[in-house]
Amino acid sequence: MQHVTDQQWAASVVAEIPRPWAARLLSAWEKRRASFNPLVTTGEGIARRKANEQLRADVALMRPVSDVLPLDASDTDLCNAAWNMAEKCRVKLLTIEAEQEHVRTADFLCAVHAAGVVASATAIDAFEQRTALARICIAGGIAAPEETRYEDLPAVRRMVAAHWWKGRLRKAHGKARETAAINLGVVRRDRECYVSDVSKLDRQWQNERNAAALAATIAKNLETEQEFTLAELAAKGPANxxxxxxxxxxxxxxxxxxxxxxxxxxxxxxxxxxxxxxxxxxxxxxxxxxxxxxxxxxxxxxxxxxxxxxxxxxxxxxxxxxxxxxxxxxxxxxxxxxxxxxxxxxxxxxxxxxxxxxxxxxxxxxxxxxxxxxxxxxxxxxxxxxxxxxxxxxxxxxxxxxxxxxxxxxxxxxxxxxxxxxxxxxxxxxxxxxxxxxxxxGGPPVTVWRELRRVESVPADSPAHVRKAHAAVNRVALLEGRENASVAWDHYVEAQGGIACGRGYRVRIAKIPGEAVGRYGETGAPQIVGIEYFEVAKVRDAVGNWIDVLPRTVTVESKRFTWEIMRPAASARAGYAARPVTGLDLGLKRAQRAPWTCVNNCTGEGENGRYREVERDGGRGAEGDRRALDHGENRRREASRADARNDQPYPGAVT
Structure with a gap:
C-alpha cells in the first residue's frame, strides 16, 4: 500500500476548492503544524492533529452546491452538469411513463380476462411528474420551480431543459463560491474588498462572453432594412x-x-x-x-x-x-x-x-x-x-x-x-x-417616461397633462433646467399627478395580449404598444351642440419595429454570412414606414450639447452609403477577431 504524506493528504482535502483559497488554507495549515514547542515530547503530534482538524473545519464551511459541482468548477463544467441534470430528469420521466404503461397494460389484461371490457388508459399526471422531478432538483442543490408561480406542465418542461438548469446552477454556484469566500474571511478591506477576486473574475468573464455574443449577433430592421449588432443597440439604452x-x-x-x-x-x-x-x-x-x-x-x-x-x-x-x-x-x-x-x-x-x-x-x-x-x-x-x-x-x-x-x-x-x-x-x-x-x-414610474420617448406626437386635443408629460420628455432646449428643457423630470411628475400620485398616475403603458408561446409552453407577456390615458370627450349633434359626454381610454401608439435576429453561421464565419433565427420577434408587425431616426427612437446629441434629430430618410444617400460601408468593414473585422477565439463553438455563443 502506497504511503500518503501529510502534504498529499492536505492537498486532497482542498482539491475541489478554488486555487487562491486552497493556497491560503494550506499556508495556514503549515503554520499550525509548525507552531509547537520542541521541548515537549508530544508537541509535534498535538500540533499536527489541531492543524488537521482546523483544515477539515475550514473546508466544511465551504459547502458546494452539490457533489457533482464542486466550488472550483469552471463554466464548462457547469454547462455539462446542466445537461446531465436535464437528462436525468428526462430519464426519470421515461421511467415513470414506462411504469405507468406497465400498470395500464396489467389492468387491461385483468379486465379482459375477468369481464371482457377494455380498461381506460389515462395519461400520466403532470403533478406526479412535477413531484418526481422536484426531488431531483432538491437532491442537486437547486430549488424546484415555485408552485405559486408556475403551473405543473410548464414546471416539468423547465426541469427537463438544460437552459433552465444552467441558469439555476450558475446562480446557486456563484452564491456558494462567494459564501465560501466570506466564511474563509477573505472579503475584507485589507484583502479583497466588497467581493472576492474569484467572483469578480467570474463576472468579468461573463461580461466578456456577453459582449462577444452581442457583437456577433445582428438584428435586422424589417421595415427599414437596416442592420445593427446587438452591441450597438444595447449601447443606445439604459444598459449603457x-x-x-x-x-x-x-x-x-x-x-x-x-x-x-x-x-x-x-x-x-x-x-x-x-x-x-x-x-x-x-x-x-x-x-x-x-x-x-x-x-x-x-x-x-x-x-x-x-x-x-x-x-x-x-x-x-x-x-x-x-x-x-x-x-x-x-x-x-x-x-x-x-x-x-x-x-x-x-x-x-x-x-x-x-x-x-x-x-x-x-x-x-x-x-x-x-x-x-x-x-x-x-x-x-x-x-x-x-x-x-x-x-x-x-x-x-x-x-x-x-x-x-x-x-x-x-x-x-x-x-x-x-x-x-x-x-x-x-x-x-x-x-x-x-x-x-x-x-x-415616490412619484410616477420611469417606464412611462421611457415609453413617451418613443411617441412621436400626441393628439392636439388631448388633455393638458398628456401634452405636458410628452413635452417634458421630448422637447429640446439649450440649457438643462429651463421650462422647455428636455429631460424635465419635474414637469413629468407634475403632469402625472405629483409626487404623491402613487398608482393613480394619469398616463399609463398601453399593452395588448401576447401571442407568442415561450419555450416552456406559456403564453408570452403582454406586448407594449404605446401609452394610454383616460378622458371625457364631448358628444355633439349634427349642428354642433354639446349633447353628452363619452368617457373613454385613448391609446397613442409608439414607434416599434419588427426585428429579425441573425447569427453568423459556423461554416461561414470568415465571410460573416448570417442565418436567421426563426421564431423570435422583437416588435409589432405594422405597415412599411420611414424610420423616425436612423438608429433608435431618441434624439441624438450634437455639437455644443444640443440635441438634434437625425435625417428622416434613414441616413441614405452618399453619407448613408459611406456609413454602410464602414459598418460592413467593422463587422468583417469583428468576425476575424472572433475566428481567433477557439473557446466558443461559434462567434457569439450565448453561454
Missing part, C-alpha cells in the same frame, strides 16, 4: 452605464427641483445592519473577525433592510392620531460595506414640519433589532440634513451613483481604492447576490 447614470441624475435633479419649489426639506439617511450580520469588524485601523457573526449572507441582510424599510414606509403612510400621513419621495441606493454586508443610502424629500416624525419613525424600526448594542444609536442610523448653502442634494449623492455604476469622475472610494476598480467590484457584488442597487421612492 453612462446613459443609466445620466437618467438617474436626471430623475434626482427633477425631484430636487420639486422640493425647492415646494419648500420641502432634504434628508440624507444611511441605514446599516445589526453587528451580528457583519462578518468582519474594525478595531481602529485593524480588521478582525466578528465573533458575533451569525452566518448572515449579503442577500439575507438585504432582505432584512427591505423589510425594515417596508415597515417604515407603511408607518409613515398610515400616520397617527397626532400626525397625518407623510409621503416621501427620492431614491435609495444599496451598496456594500468592505466585508460585503449591504447598507442603504437614502435621499428623501418631505415637508419641513414632518422632519421630527420621519426621524423618529426611522429610528424606531431601524433599531428594533439589537438597538441597545454598543454603537447602535450612533452608527445604525445616520441623518444629514441637506443644506442648499453647501451644495445641492443631487450633487451630494452623485458620487454614490458613480461609485455603483462606472466610477465617473471619481478617483478613490472611502476605502482608498481606485474608483474604476471599486465600480467593477461593486457591480460584481450586486450581480452575485442579485441585489437591486437603485430604487425610486
Amino acid at each position: 452605464a453612462a446613459i443609466k447614470r445620466a437618467e438617474l441624475m436626471t430623475r434626482i435633479n427633477g425631484f430636487e427641483r420639486i422640493a425647492i419649489a415646494a419648500a420641502h426639506t432634504g434628508l440624507f439617511l444611511t441605514i446599516t445592519c445589526p453587528s451580528k450580520m457583519h462578518r468582519m469588524k474594525t478595531q481602529g485601523s485593524r480588521v478582525v473577525e466578528n465573533g458575533k457573526w451569525d452566518g448572515t449572507t449579503p442577500d439575507e441582510a438585504q432582505r432584512y433592510l427591505a423589510k425594515v424599510w417596508a415597515r417604515i414606509r407603511a408607518a409613515l403612510a398610515r400616520g397617527t392620531k397626532k400626525h397625518p400621513p407623510v409621503s416621501l419621495y427620492g431614491f435609495r441606493i444599496a451598496e456594500p460595506q468592505h466585508d460585503g454586508t449591504p447598507h442603504w443610502h437614502c435621499l428623501f424629500f418631505y415637508p419641513q414640519e414632518d422632519d421630527a416624525h420621519v426621524r423618529a419613525t426611522v429610528r424606531r424600526y431601524a433599531l428594533e433589532m439589537d438597538g441597545n448594542e454598543p454603537g447602535a444609536q450612533e452608527k445604525r442610523c445616520d441623518f444629514k440634513t441637506m443644506d442648499p448653502a453647501k451644495g445641492t442634494a443631487a450633487g451630494y449623492i452623485a458620487k454614490y451613483i458613480a461609485k455603483n455604476i462606472d466610477g465617473y469622475r471619481l478617483e478613490k472610494d472611502l476605502e482608498g481604492n481606485d474608483a474604476l476598480e471599486t465600480s467593477a467590484r461593486v457591480e460584481a457584488w450586486a450581480t452575485r447576490w442579485r441585489i437591486r442597487q437603485f430604487q425610486q421612492i
